[in-house]
Amino acid sequence: MTLAEILALAVFVAVGWLVWDSLKAREAANAAMRDACGRGGFLFLDDTVALDSLRPVRAADGQLRLRRVFSFEYSDTGVDRRKGSLTMIGDAVRGLDVGPSPIPGQDSPL
Secondary structure (H helix, E strand, O other): OOHHHHHHHHHHHHHHHHHHHHHHHHHHHHHHHHHHHHHHOOEEEEEEEEEEEEEEEEOOOOOEEEEEEEEEEEEOOOOOOEEEEEEEEOOEEEEEEOOOOOOOOOOOOO
């Protein structure tokens, strides 16, 4: 096996791991959003999150981890659509932003 073949195999394995790990993180983000929306009384629209950004960061323990920011849409009334985001570092949820709270009695700007 030549050096080029070994490097190609290593790149293939690394990309495969990244895809597998990203799918696992996406499923964890979906589960976290279902739980958060259920506790908040919101509807989790489209029942999925979308990856907005991916970058390496240092976790609290000093280890290098991947920071993923997912976006999602939810509804508080069943009529409107609101945007939110979920931040994960490694496989742990580190932040949840559901945007500004709606003002009671005010119509949605959409």
